[in-house]
Amino acid sequence: MIRFIWKNWWRKKGTFIFLIIGVLLIAAGLFYLVGLSHATQTTIVDELQKRWQASYDIVVRPAGTRSITEKDNLLDPNFLSGLSGGISIEQYEQIKEIDGVDVAAPIAMIGYLLFSIDLQDLELEGNGIYRLVTEEINHIGIKEKKNVTTTYFSRGNDQVIQEKFIETNGHYFLGFPFETYFTTWNLLLAGIDPEQEANLVGLDQAMLSIGTSRYFTDDDISENILLNVEASETGEPEIYSSSIPVIVSSQTYTDYLANYKIEKLDLPFDDIETARETLAMVEEKGGEKYLNNVKGKIVQTFSYRDKEIYARLVNSLSGYDIETGEPYTENHLGYIDIPLLHKPSGLSYKSVTSPFPENWPYAYELEKVVYDQERNIEGFREQIDYDRQDDGQPIKIQPNWIGIYDPSKLNISKDPLSELPMETYRPATAELVIDENLKPINPPEVMNPEINPSSFLGNPPTMLTTLDAAALIAGEKPISAIRVKVAGVEELNEESQEKIEKVGAEIEEKTGLETDITLGSSPHLTLVHVPAINNNDALGWIQQPWIKLGSSITIFKEAKVGYSILIFCVIAVAIVYVWAMSLVSLLTRRKAFAVLLAVGWRPRQLSKLIFVEAGILGSMATIISWMMLGFVYLTEEVSVSVTRFLLIGFLSLIIYLIGAIIPALLVRNISPMEAIRSGEISITSKKFLKTSGIFSMAMNHFFGKWKRNVLSIVAIAMPASLLALFLYITISLRGTMYTTLLGQYVAMEVGPVHYTAVTVSLLIAILTTIEIMWQNISERTEEIALLKAIGWKNRSIRMLIWTEGILIGFGASLLAIVGTISILMTQYSQLETEILVSILFTGLIPITVALIASVIPAEKAASISPIEGLRGQYTNQKITENRIKRFIMLSFFLMIGIVIFLSILLFIK
Template identity: 45%
Template sequence: MMSFIWNSWWRNKERFILLLVGVLIVSTGLSYLIGTTQANNGTVVDELQKRWNSSYDIVVRPPGSRSVTEDLHLLEPNYMSGLDGGITMKQYQTIKDITDVEVAAPIAMIGNNSTRSSVGTHTFDDPGFYKLTITDYQNTGLQVDKSTTVRYLAAGWDASGDTRQSGVSPVGLGKQPLDEYGSDTMIAGIDPEAEARLVGLDQATKKSDHSRYFTDEDVVTALENVDMIPVLMNERDYIDASRTYKYEKLDLPLIDDSMVPTIQEVTKKGGKTYLDKLPTVDEKAQTYKITTAQVQKQFIHDILNNSLPEKYSGYSEWLILKPSPISYQSVKSPYPSRWPFTYQVEPKLINPDSLLAKRSMYRAAREFGTSSDDWPRINPYYIGVFDPKKLNLSKDPLTELPMETYFPAKAQWVMDKNETPVNPPRDVKPTNDPYDFMTKPPSMLTTLDAAFKIRGKKAISVIRVNVKGIDTMNEQSEKKLQAVAQEIEDKTGLITDVTLGSSPQLALTYLPGLKDQPALGWIQQPWIKLGSSMAIFQEAKVGMSGVIASVILVALVYVFSSNIILLYARKKEFAILLALGWRPRQLSKMLFLEATLLGSLVALIAWVILGTFWLTTDHPIALARIVLIGLAGLLIYWGGTFVPMLLIRKIQPYESIQAGEVSRGRRFVRSQSVLGMSINQLATYWQRTLLSLIAIALPTSLFIFFLFVTFRLKGVLYAS
């Protein structure tokens, strides 16, 4: 049989050459296109692998803390700073004890405090009355907020008793420090050991005689309802604010050159109301300007040099405000093609009985109580300073996750309230207001024990989890992450989100005006799209599989149509063999052997080409896949021969004396022209016509698709 096949090929050299051309087309096309596709797929996977790692794998939160934005798997960048507890120590310990959990690092947002320091001095040369105008400026990126207060000072007045009725504050002569200035900040409790393992906080802590990391000796002590807590301070402040002090002497002569009778006279005339009407002397006012950066620098210097002002006996600081989240509602996007995700912040009105100055805010005002009797009292003692730049965090903007413990969220002002573009966009900066839209990170870090002492049994706000053995982006890693997340939910009743493999998704947020204030406009922020890398990985896998299937299908149709054509060309030859005594099964076997020989040649050529890919490319194809691709060529020839093997059984010996084909179909149109004859011929042999159309359409469609990917998509097949 083999010699007969070879002799048949050799006698019909033209036909044999065409068969070899077909083998080369199938083998080179199959191997090259699939090899290139696999190499590109490897590139996609490698690029995703580079962005697979992030600061933490899973985030655990209390039930009911999901926002409306999470319906679309979007996590807002400000979510951590607004979580007010909800997780117990028992739940935290349960998560730590899970076998596959490598690190579980909790954060407890405790409450808002402030850090202040005095920078600079003013010299009072003469006794008398002075007007002190304090003007605060704050650049939010959207606008510069300005507020002014006026105080009156009595230089050289040795006051005793209550001085509030006079409207004047006593101050000594000579060099006196400027009023303290600083910024508000959140205090957060952490597990020092877990935080060191997660982000390397211990390595980012400055080492000096008066700066160190937390130790077991840093415990919380209570004295007269005041909790003394250890605090590790952030070196950076992030606020762009300043204050000016303007000193002017009032035109108010002293009575008998004495301060006491003059103060009594001022008090009789109305105190501050009277002083507001007095002019200043015709002298140049003395003005001083300090910034929050200067204050922070001085404060850090005092910590590192153990030169903070001494505290009086019974000193304490009140914690007044609790953490509060931002409420969003979905709105229609002004530009859906650019910002498909658009939300609006819901302003919150303040209780009329509240002591807060503002009457509306972007976060709900949540106070510890209505009076100072309900407010927790703390006395922080500073053990050290850390540099956030030295933390072991993901610096890739494509894999950044919210790390509000150390850095503020990012935002840009892109449109005003009238949807007019802001060109160029302005960076929005955190403010000195703990209930504003953009807040600064909790610069004061204390221990988890302090958090539970101050906030009670459910002090922990969020837990960031790293899972063991998650080094490579694949389906096994994804399944393991989902399994650990589910185990955490089942054992604790908390909610989880897999953050590993997430990436930023630009979202647009509209900031309406607060009470009696104009709207600020539209803010663009990189929100967190959960699971985007795995989604792209799955899409790439499906896309590449589709391309491979299309290439194999085109090759299969080509082989099938070629075999059908050869079957009709060799019909008389097969009829003669039947007349000589060959059985139809022998003819089918001969076709199968021919297909096996040609398919084996395709496999051999494909293995040579793909082997070259494997040796030279940076993204080698798996050896098993190379073997399967070669075998696919053999299967293509077998599949393309299956139908001709069935059709050959219908050939009769008498067809050896027939010439041409006898049309048995009816006419659809009159055969008065070449067009009419062609239509009738195509309609009569509709199966052959359909095969021809498929054989033309498939490779053409695949060719157009490759052109689209090459030129329109710049050679990268993507779907998201």
């Protein structure tokens, strides 16, 4: 039987060559996809599993707080610090009771406390008018922002200054005399639920052992204290101050320096009369404008950095030195009742065209606001004032220090590939990447936050209190956002996504609040244009890692589904190829099989013959794939399990055996009577069109052999559909895989794997089409010879075969387009126009593939001469056949030896 198979192969050398090419293609394709590309797909999924988890799964916000950026599924990294209340305590309690909520940690951004901090005792030289020049230098990273202000004050003769203040209602060009210079400092106060915050980020474990520093307890209460107890008797408005427990951060993130210079002006001011005369003269000459030109003598200079100022504040508040832990007896706070002036406010953006869309698909511009109408001062955040008390005074806060925490010790995601906004403990990051003239800045310059609350990048809250205190101060709806962790979410998969979506939907249904699922999100580098304000130069284009919602789960789904589709498609196309190859072999040898039946062979022996042929070819593919994988394993040190090693080899054998099933069944239908007649599976053949030219003749041949041509159509349509799906995945992931930081990290070899699968499948489809068209031409040798005998030119013969190939390609194109759209519609309710256009363009690929596949058969048909065509004979030299036999046998035993050697090494290693 094997000798019979061998003779048949070598009698038709061309067919045998295609068989060997098919074996190599199937072996190489499975080796690459099942072996090497599995490592890539595993890497993607494993890295996503490692990095998908962030600090929280869902963020809950007040209704109506979504911004323009969220239409692109982008979450502004500054959004938490810009929310001022909106969620009630009752809604918070409802969320905690929802089934599946493990942690619900609220954050209430209360507002900015204005501290007065004494810095320096003044060393002045007697009575006189003094000039104070303050130079504030804010190192924002990309440059120094300097602000120089000049003010004037007096020493001595206070009675005269008081008279002037009364006359001008406090609007005098000289400030009130003081002995100690002080500065004001804004700190953002936020409220938390101590228990939930400890569960979410481990805040209780981040407390520092300084003095009596501790975490919140149930004994820490908040209350309003009446400051003017006599108000009930006098009928004056009552003035309250809210006494609240606070913990403060050990870190500040700004880089600020203030230089102070005090000059004594050369103006007489010794006694009251002299002072009155001098002030009258100054007023007459223009007041402050005149003083700006008066020479002065420097009497004192001093400088303070932001960290020194902050340390004085915290040391005075706590009674301990935060550097040494020793008791701190000095008090540099100007007053104990701290005014709460402004609420936090968010940034506003408008969508703009990105100057470099290839690198930054999304770009926005900050909208500036005038937050000080009187002085026409611009910023990027509105100044929203708290309502004042009945007597017109601001809300007052008495912060009772109970502890200090270190944000660096918190249990929050510090992975730049998956971190979420945690503005409670760290500022948002930004880099200047393009200047105002659209010139790239390389390397990018990192920006630091500013101390100004209206700036683009601000400091996070450095003082935390309880949720009870937030409700006492801010009213019924103090909570700005709630960060939720869902119970039972341990892995990145569809089940986790569904569980979190269910919890999010229930939160929205029960509370009416808005939710964003942050599971599997990743930073997405986004451009933000910072325009010019206050007559300063524009900064240019800032790059910020915004949050692309759901990017990890998108990549995860596409990676797993895409990989499964790849393997399935390649195997399916390979099976179709083997099926077509066996069927063509059956058709070619139909008469021979009929003769074998006539001389006594049983039908089951013919079926066995088909399976033996498939087994030999499958074994060759198995050995080749094992050799390839073993070579790569030894040279590249790629880890391959024994199970996968065996699977890759036996999969090749299984493909060939499955592909042989239908031909093995069809061969049983052959009758010995067919030894004296010819035909296909169906003996009769009908013409569908009147033959009037090349196209109609090609159509009749196409439909006359429709069963075998359907194999070619399916073989081409499957990889074409795969390519269309891959293009969709590429387009849909363009905003996540290649523009999010996590996507860039795991993208690595996804493209090459997919394109390799498509290429292998299309090559196998080309072989399938060549096999079938080759058989068609073999059966029509006499017909083609007759056409040439009556005057047909070679180009006409080629055009006939090419037309048949184009018809096959057109059928495959329709099937591929319909199949692709059907698959996508089952997954997505609607498809974007650009995706539909790309799918339609992929319809040209099957036509091109079929046309390429028809080239070799067309050349064979054109080479048929009228005489040789009518003979229909096959020849082969005996010497050449024997030489090739020896070469094949030697190569076979060599491959077996290499496989055994590599297998031994695999088990040892």
